[in-house]
Amino acid sequence: MWNIRDNWLHPARPQRRARYVIGVRALRVLDPRVLLLWLACVIVGVLVCGDIGLGAGLGTAFLLLTLDRALYPWLRLLRTLAPLAILIVLLDLLAGSPYAGIRTAARLVTLASVGQAFGRIADGERLLAGLTALHVPFSVSFVLIGGARAVPQVRDDLGALRDAARLRGIALDGPPWRQFGGWRRVLVPLLVATIRRGMQLGEAMEARAFGAATRRTPRGALAWSPADSLAALAAVLYLAGCVAGSLALPRLAG
């Protein structure tokens, strides 16, 4: 119908991650429900299995991010979380329970790392299909995925606002009280920008007939394979191992 021409493409920007390691590629083709199961198992392990679950979760995240050659983004995440983690430790230190503070901070870092690792592996549209197959209402799952998609955007906006502050001579480094004044100036515009983006996205979805029909046409059915069964079994075993370990070694159960 609209056969115009095909030969006027701009040279695309170089692909950011042109080569994938085999292991990560294999994970990417897994059924999204298996990835969700894995994610759930790792999170439950971190939350209820004490130091063993914590260590296993951090190890899992580290392994996935290493296979994905994403250690730099991970280090950037850690750098972003560092002030909050330090604050948690300091508050618990003042409350007289420094180890609890360290554990809480470690949980925060581990959960964020796990989220980052799975976020990089999972494909948004396949995750949507997976959640739909699990009978999660589409509007709920779309908001969840949309929220996850917004994280890098918010991070970029924060970076731009931080640069704008520095360009106006506002120092965002140095002692914490000095940083506080600078960050205070940045956070309100960040909130405004985030809300504005949300509204723009809402308008864009409306302009694309979001919700016009009662039923959304599915694109491509999910196919469950033996590999998915194995991966799902591995996830269950992982969690079982964490629980068993925490029971066997109560001192590490937190």
Next chain:
Amino acid sequence: MLSGVSFWFPEAAAPALSHIDLRIDPGEMVLLCGPSGSGKSTLLRLLLGLVPQFSGGRLAGNVSVLGIDPTMVAPRLVAAHGVALLAQNPVEGFVADRVADEVSFGPQYLGLEPAEVAGRVDQALQAVGLSGFHRRRLTELSLGQQQRVALAAAMAMKPQVLLLDEPTAHLHERAAREVLELVAELRAQTGIAVVLGEHRVGLALPYIERVVILVDGRVVADGTPENTLTSPFAIESGVPVPRVIRAGIEFGLNPPPLTPGGLASALFSFPWAWTPPPSPPRRGERGSQSGSVSGGPWVRAAGEKALVEQRLGRLPTWWPSHSPLPVGDNRALAQREHRASGGGEGKGVGSPSDGVAREILLRFDHVSFTYKDSPVPAPRDVSLDIRAGEVVALVGSSGSGKSTLSRLALGLLLPDTGRVVLSGVETRGARVSDLAQLGGLVLQNPLLQLLAETVEDELRLGLLNVPLADQNERVARVLERFDLQPFANRHPLTLSEGQRRRVALAATLVREPSLLVLDEPTLGQDEHGRSTLAAVTREVVARGGAVLAISHDPEFVNDACDRVAVLEDGAVTMLVSLTEGQAAVALERAGVALGGIPQASLVLARLGRGGYSRTPAQLATQAARGRV
């Protein structure tokens, strides 16, 4: 069809749209233009029902699109009925990660069968030249490709009305032309009606047959481009009328030509002669409004009617003031093109064309930078000096490293190799907040640069170490300079996009930096905004500063800049002085878009009237050369 439509935003005293009567027939392609804030986006959003349903506000009059009233039906149903909207920045409207998922998003809500959805995705991607891009991530595409994906997503809905809100705003000239060409071809093949809201009128002209001019929410002209854009009223009301048409009006050509070729051929055959001015102004006088055009009467070759005083006296205030250029300078191109990689200093490579050695305010010395997630450096081994008293434009396709260079200039990024020196201070080892005393950077998105709670505080924010009296004086002066006094106590984020841009620029200039770096400063600006920018750059230069402007706007480059550096794949491939005769030829050869007047100048040169012109006065001189 709109009949007697007026619209007021909540709590606004003046209507955003006022008594609009408009009828658009199937298959029409209509250009909607006007100054910033004239109501173009509001009108487009009204046709989909986003206004007033998402915006709130009060509407009067009747609106009917494809037989339904979009103000009474949910916008999603209007979209499903056959109305599609393509926004300015495609990235902000993307709802998926991959191309095919993005394109299929709309059709999936039309209650279609899966095979039909897949077929529409294939068709739409083929139509926009992106076959085989189904699984590509949107973030991996260039801006032009992203805009095409957005267009494919709109076309996959099989609309009967396509609304385009400045679809080329973020694109460089070539990509913008391709998108508009694509829209025109889709319209020709499908018979859809297209309403195009656009500031870049010159780009859109070849593809449209009807122009609607909006000023202050009113339709002030509706007709063919010849009848609407060539009216002096259009210019006076701030419509971004192309330079070529403005020049034709100034020359008294009737009708004024719409294209550079038309202007050149009209001037070629026009019986004028030019008497050279008695004493050309020196370069240092470029700040004066009449610098480029003072002196020297225009006379008709017949001799009976002098036109010079009339025409030159009536040159409008937006007209750029460049020092006169030698016409007919045909020295070898090789002498005009400078490879920055040579890296010379002083009066040699990279120095301004007037041969005067000036202080180097910014030096890129073999600078390379690679983002962590990118396999190739951009910029790559860039050497470039920006000297006091000059405005340098940095042009090139998206992804070539222009914005990265601007960040390197102010120390927001540090080079992997080489060094960046800002006013004698190497950025490595210096704090950005200290470097900000030496230079100012105005980024693309004003929303992410405004940090204070009032406009006045925004200006004071950068003056914390300045004595209060001086602070007050500077703030008052800048508020006045940018017409911001009425908004001094308003929150910057409640202002319009154009006003926010002005605040961001004012907040940088109030610090009086010696070097000003502008990243796409004319984005979304109307003629008034552009002329203010050009004037501001001249002011910075006049007080001994320098400007580095990243821009894909050839008219701004022609009006405001002295030199042009072309950046391709991270490397400076060309550095030319616009004050030299063969600059236009060199830039054209490099595939860089030229302003309307330089284009006309090239055509004249090909017709045998050699020379190079940047202003209408120079162009007329060039055209008249063979006649004297």
